[in-house]
Amino acid sequence: MFDFPIFEMPTIGLRMLMAINAIIHVFVSHGGAVGGSVVLALAAWWTNKKGDLAGYETVYRLLMVFFIISTSVGALTGIGMWIHANIISPNAIGGLIRVFFWKWFIEWIVFNFEVILLLFWFMTWKPKATTAQGRASSVRFGIYYAVSSWITMLIITAILGFMLTPNFDGQPWIDPEVYPGTVNYNNALFNPTWFPGLMMRTFSSIAFAGALAILWTWLITSFSKDEEIRATKERMIKFFATIMMVTVPVAAAFGYYYLLQIPEAARAMIPTAMMTRAFADKMDLMYMIISGIGGAVVVTTIIAYFSPKRFPYIAATLMVAAFMLFWGFEERTREFIRKPYLIYNYMYANGIRVTDVPYLNKVGILKHAVFVDEDKKVLKEDKSNLIEVGHTIAQIECRACHTENGINGLKFLTKGWSEEAIRNRINNLPGAGTPYMPPFTGTEAEKDALAAYIASLNKRGEIK
Amino acid sequence: MNWKLPFDIPLVVPTMGLPGWFFDTLGIIVFVVHIAFIYTLIGASTASVLYNIFGVFKKSKTNNLLAYKMTNPTTISENMGALWGVAPLLVISVLYTGFFYTAILKVSPHILHIIYGNIFAFLLSYAYKFSWHSLHNHKGFHIAIGLVAVLTFYTLPPVFMSMSNLYLQPELFASVQNIWDIMLTPLTFFRLINFFLTAFAFTGIVMIYLGVKWVKAGGEETEVGRLAIDQGKKWFMWAAPVNIAVLPLVFFAFSPRISEAYIHTPFVFLPFAASAVLLILFFFLLKRFSNEEMSLSDATKAVVLMVVAVALMATARHGIRVVSFEEPLQLQAEATEKYMTDVIAEYKAYKEEMKNAPQVVLDPAVSLADSKGCLACHSVDVALVGPAYKEVAAKAESADILAASLKNGSTGKWGETPMPPQTLTDEETKTLIEWVLKQK
Incomplete structure (x- = not known):
């Protein structure tokens, strides 16, 4: 049952389209907004306390970079998450918005505080920088901004927790045995992964922002024409490295604690989730990658701390790149372990509701595909449009994760398979080989068409 | 009429018992705030580039300073405009879910321009603002950056308005296939003209208000404040009269079903009321046209009148939703009700059947093969991706060779598709191979 117009993203696929936006957003929102606000507020407070006016000016230039990136790239990819979800899985996002409307509305109100405080802090910095009183008030606004962006993250992670445990109280079309309507939100919010997850996010965001601040301090101070600004390089890099020396181990400790709290079954899927199915059982490779990333961060942090003056630019880049890999893996894993569902026990990854499956198996998935042309959904007597019909089914059921010929392409995955083999494979999609796939939904004739396609x-x- | 509509999402709209007019009002208010920021963004960014050019050609420092000062409302309104754009979309997508998503899908992937194009324009507008002093000897290059930013901002309303015009007219879902089908229509054309004219008129009023503030601050800002007041009046006084002529036309450019029904509702008076308010504001400014300065209370009055006019336009637009969605929403609710009744009946029957189905006792080896994913590629009787177990048994290779194939993976024996290495304990390997070899 997909009753919306079909939109396909060729070559890169819908997953990658979403991932590009999501990963950019996570980098900027964690590193730029949440971590950045804390790191820069601390730096502003520290330089002002020491009476280090050149350092204070360097912090302003850093804030300008963070401001530009987080208000443009960060804010718009945030809205982009939603717009992408709209066009990739309207049924899922439409369902979530019905269930979570008020929580998202509250989130939006909190965003207002964050954006207004950032605008205020940044745009009044210069006029206030001339007097000690002005600077003190400016630093105060920086701290308010840091607190508000941390609260935003707190609320969003809470909502992410809720989304794994949706409440379908009082809904008429729900299976009461699956959703008895007795969701305890306290259990959902304070589930064992919530606290370590939040702490890991908080401290690794601050550490990541520290790395970004070092990278940009290096650039800003090295190319400044102002002698005094150039001289701040050493002490500013040392300051940010100190923040990292504290937050990196704390983040790692909470990360380990978090991993321990994940259910065994979900943990077993992490290597697949991080890489691909070929690595399904390579736990050791996963640990190697994690230690490689962690090692890169630790080593560059130590260099920055003990030798801030000679800290090479390449090390700063490596530091940021390591963090980016970390966030990329973290997000991919978090998304993946939800499969084969989008909304647990309610909707499969391809947007088909669990309750609808028996009915659609009887009448066919294509019966209610309103926006598909008749000759692409109704099989002709002579079966001359079998492949077209199969194509439509693939667009409806496989589109969310597979492309035709690009990333995760059906063509590549079934190379050398007979039609019989493909048809058998369709019979047991959510089997042990691929537990993350939803079942095929539709009639036997539709299964034939999909296999033929x-x-x-x-x-x-052939030439005709 | 034959409608092509998706089903509604089969979940109750979370009204928390609040009445419909509450959500209508909420939608209108958040939209007015959003559009006020967007009008300012379009106008202020245009003004900044325009007075920058004037500053060069007239060799006027005041013009240059005005241009620089207009980058501040640009920065604020682009941030707040994006943020407040979320709220109306949130309200719309929860109330009119099916129509909104259908429209957004029909104009995809072009709709993503409002994300990526917007990021591009944002970054350029920041580059323009923050390179003001460092590029003051390269005015041509600097103005070019600003111009590209402004022109990129100008490309966003046509894209977004195409989506909104499509969702407002669900009868077009059957015929519109892509964004151009809806962008190149008289409705989008009229609404864009109305949008840009309102943006310039609105910015005129914003400039007057800012100008009054600057004059009050005194010092070197007096001159630039006077220029802003003077120019603001002119912006409003050319844009508003043209807008008064265009505005009522917009509401007759919708599809006949909507426009004809609209005439019979009180909403039809609202575009004229908005025009009347603009006219009042026009004469209000005309009376003060030759004054160099203006009092803060007069400037505030002008802002209030302008906001009232925008709110009237927004309410008139809400009227289109009321008129247009009545029939399709009802049809959709009925179709969804029928569909879900059938679905739940079938689902219950299926669960009942599962409960009563006799329990099949499986050979433990079969369960093991299933749990290890073997049966994804193999079956007992027919060759699938890999050979049938019957064939493997018939070949009668030794248990050691088969164990090696399982452990290390294998290719070439039965075709080119390789079997990946399997993770199995020795005990499991033994069980599986014994079972396979029995399948002759």
Whole structure:
């Protein structure tokens, strides 16, 4: 049942389209906004306390960079998450918005505080920088901003927790045995992963922002024409490295604690989630990658701390790159372990509701595909449009994760398979081999059509 | 009429018992705030580039300073405009879910321009603002950056308005196939003209208000404040009269079903009321046209009148929703009700059947093969991706060779598709191989 118009993203696929936006957003929101606000507020407070006016000016220039990136790239990719979700899985986001409308509205109100405080802090910095009183008030606003962005993250992680435990109280079309309507939100919010998850996010965000601040301090101070600004390089890098020396180990400790709290079954899927199925059982490789990333961060932090003056630019870049890999893996894993569901026990990853499956198996998935042309959804007597019909089914059921010929392409995955083999594979999609796949939904005739279409991808064309 | 509509999301709209007019009002208020910021963004960014150019050609420092000062309302309004754009979309997508998502899908992927194009324009507008002093000897280059930023901002309303015009007219879902089908229509054309004219008129009033503030601050800002007041009046006084002519036309450019029904509702008076308020404001400013300065209370009055006019336009637009959605929303609710009744009946029957189905006792080896994913590629009787177990048994290789194939993976024996290495304990390997070899 997909009753919306079909939108496909060729080559890169819908998953990658979403991932590009999501990963950019996570980098900027964690590093730029949440971590950045704390690190820069601390730096402003520290330089002002020491009476280090050149350092205070360097912090302003850093804030300008963070301000530009987080208000443009960060804010818009945040809205982008939603717009991308709209066009990738309207049924899922439409369902979530019905269930979580008020919580998202509250989140939006909190965002207002964050954006207004940032605008105020940044745009009044210069006029206030001339007097000690002005600077003290400016630093205060920086701290308010840091607190508000941390609260925003607190609320968002709480909502992410809620989304794994949706409440369908009083809904008429829900299976009461699956959702008895007795969701205890306290259990959802204070589940064992929530606290370590939040702490890991908080401290690794601050550490990541420290790395970004070092990178930009290096650039700003090295290319400044102002002698005094150039001289701040050493002490500013040392200051940010100190923040990292504290937050990196704390973040790692909470990360380990977090991993211990994840259920065994979900943990077993992490290597697959991080890389691909071929690495399904390579736990050791996963630990190697994690230690490699962690090691890069630790080593560069130590260099920055003990030798801030000679700290090479390449090390600063490596530091930031390591953090980016970390966030990329973290997000991929978090998204993946939810499969084969989008909304647990309610909706599969391809947007089909669990309750709808028996009915659609009887009448066919294509019966209610309103926006599909008749000759692409109704099989003709002579079966001449079998492949077209199969294509439509693939667009409806496979589109969310697979492309035809690009990333995770059906063509590549079934190379060398007979039509019979493909059809059998469709029979047991959520089996032990691929537990993260939703089941095929539709009639036997539709299964034939889908198998014929997938088999046709690896057949050579002909001149007619 | 034959409608093509998606089903509604089969979950109750979370009204918390609040009446419909509460959400209508909430939607209008958050939209007015959003659009006020967007009008300012479009106008202020344009003004900044325009007075920068004037500053060069007239060799006027005041013009240059005005241009620089207009980058501040640009920064504030682009941030607040984006943020407040979320709220109306949130309200719309919870109340009119099916129509909103259908429209957004029909204009995809172009709709993503409002994200990525916007980021591009944001970054350029920051580059323009923050390179003001360092590029003061390269005015041509600097103005070019600002111009590209402004032109990029100008590309956003056509994209977004295409989506909004499509969702407001669900009868077009059957015929519109992509963004151009809806962008190149008289409705989008009229609404864009109305949008830009309102943006310039609105910015005129913002400039007057800011100008009054600057004059009050005194010192070197007096001159630039006077210029802002003078220019603000002119912006409003050319844009508003043209807008008064265009505004009522917008509401007759919708599809006939909507426009004809709209005439019979009180909403039809609102575009004229908005025009009347603009006219009052026009004469209010005309009376003070030759004054160099203006009192703060007069400037505030002008702002209030302008906001009232925008709120009237927004309410008139809400009227389109009321008129347009009545029939399709009802049809959609009925179709969804029928569909979900069938679905739940079938689902219950299926669960009942599962409960009564006899329990099949499986050979433990079969369960093991299933849990290890073997059955994704193999079956007992027919060759699938890999060979049938019957064939493997018939070949009668030794248990050691089969164990090696399981442990290390294998290719070439039965075709080119490789079997990946399997993670199995020795005990499991033994169980599986014994079972496979029995399948002759």
